[in-house]
Every structure is written in C-alpha cells, then in structure tokens.
Amino acid sequence: xxxxxxxxxxVFISLxxxxxxxxxxxxxxxxxxxxxxxxxxxxxxQKLTSIELDVDGKFSISVEIEGxxxxxxxxxxxxxxxxxxxxxxxxxxxxxxFKETLAFKGKGAIRNKYLAKKAKVEEELTKDFEAxxxxxxxxxxxxxxxxxxxxLNLLSQYDVERFFVKEEKKSLEYERLLKIQNYxxxxxxxxxxxxxxxxxxxxxxxxxxxxNDKDYKKQLYFRYLVNSVWSKRIDAxxxxxxxxxxxxxxxxKELAISLVNGFYSKIxxxxxxxxxxxxxxxxxTNHQPFIEAVEKKYEKIINSKVLNVGDASPEFSFxxxxxxxxxxxxxxxxxxxxxxxxxxxxxxxxQIPYLKELEKRYHDxxxxxxxxxxxxxxxxxxxxxxxxxxxxxxxxLFADKSFESDFMNAYAVTSIPRFILIDPQGKVVTTEAPRxxxxxxxxxxxxxxx
Numbered sequence: 085x086x087x088x089x090x091x092x093x094x095v096f097i098s099l100x101x102x103x104x105x106x107x108x109x110x111x112x113x114x115x116x117x118x119x120x121x122x123x124x125x126x127x128x129x130q131k132l133t134s135i136e137l138d139v140d141g142k143f144s145i146s147v148e149i150e151g152x153x154x155x156x157x158x159x160x161x162x163x164x165x166x167x168x169x170x171x172x173x174x175x176x177x178x179x180x181x182f183k184e185t186l187a188f189k190g191k192g193a194i195r196n197k198y199l200a201k202k203a204k205v206e207e208e209l210t211k212d213f214e215a216x217x218x219x220x221x222x223x224x225x226x227x228x229x230x231x232x233x234x235x236l237n238l239l240s241q242y243d244v245e246r247f248f249v250k251e252e253k254k255s256l257e258y259e260r261l262l263k264i265q266n267y268x269x270x271x272x273x274x275x276x277x278x279x280x281x282x283x284x285x286x287x288x289x290x291x292x293x294x295x296n297d298k299d300y301k302k303q304l305y306f307r308y309l310v311n312s313v314w315s316k317r318i319d320a321x322x323x324x325x326x327x328x329x330x331x332x333x334x335x336x337k338e339l340a341i342s343l344v345n346g347f348y349s350k351i352x353x354x355x356x357x358x359x360x361x362x363x364x365x366x367x368x369t370n371h372q373p374f375i376e377a378v379e380k381k382y383e384k385i386i387n388s389k390v391l392n393v394g395d396a397s398p399e400f401s402f403x404x405x406x407x408x409x410x411x412x413x414x415x416x417x418x419x420x421x422x423x424x425x426x427x428x429x430x431x432x433x434x435q436i437p438y439l440k441e442l443e444k445r446y447h448d449x450x451x452x453x454x455x456x457x458x459x460x461x462x463x464x465x466x467x468x469x470x471x472x473x474x475x476x477x478x479x480x481l482f483a484d485k486s487f488e489s490d491f492m493n494a495y496a497v498t499s500i501p502r503f504i505l506i507d508p509q510g511k512v513v514t515t516e517a518p519r520x521x522x523x524x525x526x527x528x529x530x531x532x533x534x
Contacts, residue, residue: 106169108192110145115178115185117141118462120159122175124167127153127304128342141179151247152302153255158182160428160463164203164304166195166248180469198242198252202235209234211434213274213521217267221285224267228260251302258305261289265312273431276522289313295335311342318343324363331368344368351381353496358382385496391515397506398494402456402481405468410454410481417508419451419532421517423478424492424502426459427470432501436474438520443477445526449533450508453478458486458500507532 110124114137122143123134132154133147151168156175161182167173171192178185188196209231210216216227235256239249263270264286271279294313299306314334321327334340350361362382366375391397401411412420423439425432443453455478457467464482471480483489487497495504495515503517505528513532518525 104151104169105148107146107148108167108169108171108173110147110167110171110173110175112143112175114141114143114158114176116180116465118159118179120179123157125155125157127155127301127307128338129155152251153304160426164199166192166199166251168192168195168245168248180465181473184473194242195244195248198239198244202238205234205238206231211437213434213438217271217274221281225264228263232256232260254299255303255305258299258303258309261292262305262309262312265289265309274434274519274521276518276524297336300336300339307342310339311346314339314343315346319357324360324367327360327364328367331364340368345374348374348378348381349499351378351385352498353385358385381498384493385498391495391512393512393514395512397504397510397512398491400456400481400483400489400491402483402489404479404481405471410479412506412510415452415454416510417450419508419513419529420506421451421453421529422504422506423453423455423520424458424497424500424504425455426457426500427463427466428459429500435501435520436476440477442520442525442529446529446533449529451529451533454481455479456481456483456491458483458489458492458497460486 112122114122117137121134121136122145124132124145124147126132132149133145135143135145137143149167149169153164153166156163156165158177158179161177163186172190173192173196174189176185176187176189186200188194188200209227217224219227236253239252244252267285268279268281271277289309292309294310296306300310301307314330318327318330321330331340331343334343344365347361347365351358359382362378365378369375397412399412401409403409421442423432423435425435427433439453439455455476457480459467459482467482470476483492486492495502501519503519504515505513505517507513518528
C-alpha cells in the first residue's frame with residue numbers, strides 16, 4: 085500500500101445528474117478525536133464536503149448530493165457508504181478503534197450497517213490466503229461465488245430500499261469480475277508465486293461494456309475494473325510512445341486522469357519501468373505540483389544508496405510500546421526479520437496471522453521478529469491499541485519519523501508491507517524478504533536456521 089493517496093490534479097470532475105438529488109444531513113460524534121476533519125468524497129476521491137469537529141468531537145453536515153456510493157474519511161480511516169437525498173444519518177466511532185466502534189443511526193443507517201458488515205464478512209472469507217487463492221481456476225471461481233452469495237444472503241437480511249438492492253447487486257457482480265481480472269496479480273502479491281491462467285478464465289470480463297460512463301461514476305468496483313484493464317494495457321506497451329498511444333485511446337477524461345494519478349505508484353525501486361512512467365507523466369500533464377511530487381519520489385529512489393547482499397545494514401533506534409529504545413545492534417548474533425507496517429495498511433494487517441505463525445514456528449531458533457510501525461506520531465495510541473487488541477508478539481517498535489526515518493530512507497521504503505532480513509553479523513540478507521504468507525519464506529528461514 086502506498087503511503088500516499090494520489091489526488092494531485094486540481095481538476096474537479098462533476099458527476100452527471102443521475103437519479104435523485106437533494107439535501108442530506110449527517111451528524112455524529114468521534115470519541116478521542118484528534119485534529120482530523122470528517123470528509124465525504126466522490127468515488128474519484130474528489131472532495132464533496134469537509135467539516136471540522138468541535139471540542140467534544142461532534143459534527144454536523146448538510147449538503148446537496150446525488151444518491152449513490154461515497155467515501156467517508158477521518159484521518160487514515162476510510163469507509164464506503166451509500167447516501168440518498170433526505171437521509172438523516174448519524175455516525176459514531178472511537179478514533180482509537182475505528183472499525184470496531186463504527187455505528188450508524190437514523191435514516192440511511194441500515195444501508196450503511198449492511199456495507200460495514202459486508203466488509204467484515206469478506207475479510208473473514210478471504211483471510212486464509214491459501215484456501216482462497218491457492219486453487220485452480222474452477223476452485224477460485226467457486227470461492228468468488230461463495231463471497232457473492234454470502235453478501236447476497238446478508239443483503240436479504242437488511243430492510244433496505246429497492247433502489248439500493250438493485251445498485252448493490254450490480255456492485256457485487258462488478259466486484260466478482262474485478263477479482264477475476266486481478267487474480268494473477270493478487271496470487272503473486274499474497275502467495276509470492278506466478279500462476280498461468282487460460283484465456284477462457286477472462287471471458288466474463290470480455291463481455292462487459294467498459295465504456296459504461298454511468299456505472300464508471302456510480303459503481304466503485306466497475307471503476308476499479310476499468311482502471312485495472314486499462315492500466316494493464318498501458319503497462320504491456322513496450323515504450324513510452326506506445327504507452328502514450330494506449331492512453332490516447334482511453335474513452336473518457338475522468339478515466340484518463342485516474343490512470344495518470346495511478347502512475348505515481350509505479351515510481352518505486354521495484355518498478356523497472358519507473359523512468360518510463362516518469363517520462364509518460366511529464367508528457368501528459370503540465371500540472372506542476374504533481375510533476376514535482378513524482379520527480380521528488382524518483383530522485384529519492386535513484387539517489388538512495390543501493391544496499392546489496394552482504395552490506396552492513398543501516399541502524400535504527402526506535403521505541404517500543406513501553407518507551408524502551410531498541411537498536412539493531414541489540415539483536416546482534418541473531419537473524420532479524422523486519423516487518424515494516426502501519427495500522428492503516430490493510431495488506432499489512434492481513435499478514436499478521438502469518439507473521440504470528442512464523443514466530444511460533446521459529447520461537448526457539450536464532451531469529452528475532454521485529455515489527456516497525458510507520459504510523460504518524462498522532463496515531464501512536466492507535467498503534468498501541470492494535471498491539472493489544474491483536475495480541476501482537478515479537479518486538480514492536482515505532483519509527484520516529486514515519487516514512488522519513490533514516491532507516492526507511494536507507495532501505496528506500498516507499499510502500500508497505502515491506503520485509504527485510506538481516507543476518508547475525510548485522511549484514512543484509514535481502515532488502516526485499518518474502519512475505520510471511522509466502523511458502524518460500526519458510527523455505528528460506530529453514531535453510532538459514534537449520
């Protein structure tokens with residue numbers, strides 16, 4: 085997950101008048117609130133409205149909307165909601181434990197209770213990566229239908245309006261198609277291996293009209309699906325000129341802007357085409373703040389010292405949950421498996437059960453597991469709460485300057501989760517260690533420790 089949410093373009097893309105429009109009222113209270121406002125955005129992350137909280141964490145918003153899906157944001161927390169004109173929705177949560185305390189009341193609450201519960205159901209059904217992903221094509225499609233049917237069953241349990249049922253059923257099918265489109269990349273991401281798929285596997289996507297502008301604006305998973313298809317087409321082009329030719333065939337301005345914003349995430353030390361994407365960005369936009377941000381990221385990467393196997397690892401000196409300071413040299417004589425993560429990073433959280441499994445498997449071996457949070461200082465209490473709530477083990481440390489910590493800069497950490505392995509002499513084994521969920525991780529550690 086990238087450390088940025090990329091909305092650099094100062095371009096407001098208005099939504100067409102689709103369906104009902106009118107005013108809604110949203111109020112609520114945030115317990116243990118910080119300085120963050122409550123913000124509602126469109127699906128393209130453009131801000132609809134934002135409101136500061138009072139000293140008691142209370143807020144009240146009144147705004148004109150088109151009925152549909154939106155995002156409600158507070159700090160790093162981001163929830164998917166459905167709003168309809170004349171809603172009188174109340175939202176409550178504790179800033180220190182957002183997901184577990186989120187609650188809705190009033191008109192419009194039932195829709196959003198369903199969406200919150202839906203996210204938890206899917207998280208439960210997909211938490212075992214091997215059971216979900218490590219199957220053949222037929223098995224994977226069955227797993228997708230299992231999720232869709234679970235959501236349909238859940239939807240039937242909520243007394244929601246017919247228009248929402250219609251939109252949500254469409255959303256569930258688009259979500260299924262998106263998971264088909266991204267199966268290969270997700271397999272690599274979560275399991276660390278490549279998988280070869282038949283052409284027939286993608287047939288359901290080929291039947292979809294990717295030029296459906298109405299659904300692109302109103303349906304989140306259709307939006308993701310279209311972006312994914314076009315992004316892969318651009319990435320497959322062998323040169324900047326040909327990448328540009330593909331981009332010129334994109335059917336809408338809104339889609340083009342979304343794709344170009346996404347190019348930012350391609351500027352990483354792991355992306356062998358980072359320079360191509362930098363050049364492409366410069367050729368398609370003259371928005372200077374965005375260009376400067378991309379150039380800064382690229383320069384940081386190419387100017388960072390490249391760490392090789394056998395090099396002495398840079399040091400760190402970070403506090404644990406009790407305030408005790410630990411340095412890398414404190415673990416000299418042991419292998420050190422470092423997990424760089426944050427409480428807001430969903431892929432990081434999904435690795436926790438697998439990390440716990442590794443810690444249990446090698447608890448009596450010559451290795452220590454160190455997790456370093458790159459949360460911001462104002463989120464330190466959230467970090468402490470997650471350590472306790474999820475019973476995290478190993479050495480839990482908090483980076484002093486988030487992503488700008490010297491250790492993170494030395495390893496060019498720009499996205500997480502990130503795993504690093506250091507040997508007993510304090511030398512680099514690998515700057516990009518396999519994830520806990522990968523089979524190859526156990527193979528590697530077995531070889532080193534046995």
